[in-house]
Amino acid sequence: MDNVTERVKAVVVRQLKVDPAKVTEESDFVKNLGAESIQSLELIAAFEEEFDIEMDEEASLQVKTVGNAVKFISQVLKEQKS
Amino acid sequence: MKVLIFEDEKAKHLYPLTYLRPVWELRCGISTLLDKFKRTFSDDELYFWTRPEIVPLLKRKYGKPVNEIKILMGKEGLILVNGRWLLGTDGFAIPAKEEQGVCGETVLYGYLASEKIQSDDNLESLLDKVASLPKKEVPAKLINYPWDLVKYNSETIKEEFKSLGRKGIEGKMAPESVIYGSKEEVWVASGAEVHPMVVLDTHGGPVIIAEGTKVFPFTRIEGPSYIGPDCQIVGGKIREGCSFGPGCRVGGEVEESIIQGHSNKYHDGFLGHAYVGEWVNLGALTTNSDLKNNYSTVTVYGNGTLQDTGEMKIGAFIGDHTKTSIGTILNTGTVIGIMCNVVGVGHLLPKYLPSFAWFLEGKVMKGFGLQSQIETAITAMSRRKVYLLPEEKDLIAYVYETTKGERLEAVRKSRG
Numbered sequence: 001m002d003n004v005t006e007r008v009k010a011v012v013v014r015q016l017k018v019d020p021a022k023v024t025e026e027s028d029f030v031k032n033l034g035a036e037s038i039q040s041l042e043l044i045a046a047f048e049e050e051f052d053i054e055m056d057e058e059a060s061l062q063v064k065t066v067g068n069a070v071k072f073i074s075q076v077l078k079e080q081k082s
Numbered sequence: 083m084k085v086l087i088f089e090d091e092k093a094k095h096l097y098p099l100t101y102l103r104p105v106w107e108l109r110c111g112i113s114t115l116l117d118k119f120k121r122t123f124s125d126d127e128l129y130f131w132t133r134p135e136i137v138p139l140l141k142r143k144y145g146k147p148v149n150e151i152k153i154l155m156g157k158e159g160l161i162l163v164n165g166r167w168l169l170g171t172d173g174f175a176i177p178a179k180e181e182q183g184v185c186g187e188t189v190l191y192g193y194l195a196s197e198k199i200q201s202d203d204n205l206e207s208l209l210d211k212v213a214s215l216p217k218k219e220v221p222a223k224l225i226n227y228p229w230d231l232v233k234y235n236s237e238t239i240k241e242e243f244k245s246l247g248r249k250g251i252e253g254k255m256a257p258e259s260v261i262y263g264s265k266e267e268v269w270v271a272s273g274a275e276v277h278p279m280v281v282l283d284t285h286g287g288p289v290i291i292a293e294g295t296k297v298f299p300f301t302r303i304e305g306p307s308y309i310g311p312d313c314q315i316v317g318g319k320i321r322e323g324c325s326f327g328p329g330c331r332v333g334g335e336v337e338e339s340i341i342q343g344h345s346n347k348y349h350d351g352f353l354g355h356a357y358v359g360e361w362v363n364l365g366a367l368t369t370n371s372d373l374k375n376n377y378s379t380v381t382v383y384g385n386g387t388l389q390d391t392g393e394m395k396i397g398a399f400i401g402d403h404t405k406t407s408i409g410t411i412l413n414t415g416t417v418i419g420i421m422c423n424v425v426g427v428g429h430l431l432p433k434y435l436p437s438f439a440w441f442l443e444g445k446v447m448k449g450f451g452l453q454s455q456i457e458t459a460i461t462a463m464s465r466r467k468v469y470l471l472p473e474e475k476d477l478i479a480y481v482y483e484t485t486k487g488e489r490l491e492a493v494r495k496s497r498g
Binding site: 038041042044045049054056057058061 | 425440442443445447448449450451452453454490493497
């Protein structure tokens with residue numbers, strides 16, 4: 001498991017207060033992990049803080065699963081490095 | 083005579099109330115500042131000069147050119163009038179010759195002869211020409227900051243009621259309702275309904291209820307107050323100095339406050355010494371403070387700084403399309419931008435929330451972005467059969483972009 005994935009999962013567990021065993025790359029924040037709309041926003045804010053990145057509000061609305069988040073954040077980190 | 087109503091640079095001091103409208107569309111008394119200009123210059127053709135981002139919307143709404151010099155040229159002279167001038171009912175004497183009327187450092191008006199208006203002029207050059215004219219000091223009420231509108235509201239209602247010349251019960255007033263005080267100080271317009279068990283208290287001033295408004299039982303309205311058209315007052319304690327624009331739903335306690343229009347404060351909660359924009363929804367028990375516990379003067383965040391208003395009673399200033407949750411508590415002198423989403427946390431919110439920001443779990447957040455907020459606005463407006471114009475949408479997008487910096491800064495600060 002790469003570092004980004006590990007950190008994303010840690011944030012999800014902390015924010016949504018879910019069992020780490022239930023958090024997989026396929027986990028949908030709302031359908032599987034029970035995130036309410038407000039928690040979705042808090043999750044985005046937590047990702048931004050964890051990775052010190054800016055996530056565009058509208059683009060981040062498309063981040064619906066743990067896997068999406070890992071991909072999105074990895075891309076942002078790559079863009080920021082370059 | 084051509085009259086050009088213009089915005090000077092201080093229109094921005096009235097943010098967030100003037101993000102989506104020119105300064106002259108703000109309310110004070112029974113009408114907007116624009117209505118007062120129309121009343122005063124009823125025999126003249128009015129033209130307008132505003133911030134560039136507002137021009138398309140005004141052209142659409144007014145059906146005439148805005149910020150255009152060619153229509154100001156001609157055989158007649160031009161009177162430029164500051165849009166922040168709160169004109170009284172005593173009229174305005176067109177000067178016989180070129181002059182500028184000033185109130186302290188502020189140009190209230192300038193009369194320029196026709197030959198001075200050139201095709202390559204703009205507002206700045208016209209005002210430069212005005213600045214060279216002989217000065218006349220004119221006592222005037224100027225709207226410098228949002229709280230000035232609230233400060234002048236009561237006396238303006240009284241003055242305008244006198245000049246309106248309308249009184250009496252033209253609509254319906256249930257026999258079980260009471261006018262407590264002079265009956266001469268009430269006007270219930272045709273189509274308005276005052277239900278049983280309502281008290282209209284005119285001891286402090288007139289009570290005006292405009293057409294189509296319904297005042298439901300167990301409401302007390304204290305004058306001077308103006309309830310605009312098609313409002314619903316649902317068992318409220320409407321204290322003195324209130325003005326509500328069209329289509330408002332108001333309950334709970336409201337004092338010395340202005341609501342621009344189409345906003346809801348349906349439920350209990352206190353709103354005092356406040357100015358609320360359009361399409362705002364204040365959730366149940368939303369309450370603002372308008373007086374500090376030590377009775378000191380109130381500071382308000384504006385133009386990037388905290389400024390001392392010099393006033394003891396200052397409430398909140400809430401931009402268009404903002405929503406507050408149930409139980410939101412606003413500190414004395416709070417400013418909330420447009421299109422914010424505020425979720426109360428059981429204690430006072432920060433005194434300033436930039437436009438489009440969300441406040442959740444005690445932190446400032448970015449929210450769901452522009453499109454989501456526009457969709458919410460469209461939904462809210464369509465419930466009242468009002469539709470967001472493309473030009474309004476573009477203006478909202480403009481404000482979103484121009485407030486991005488301060489919003490992101492507020493988010494960062496909030497994270498610590």
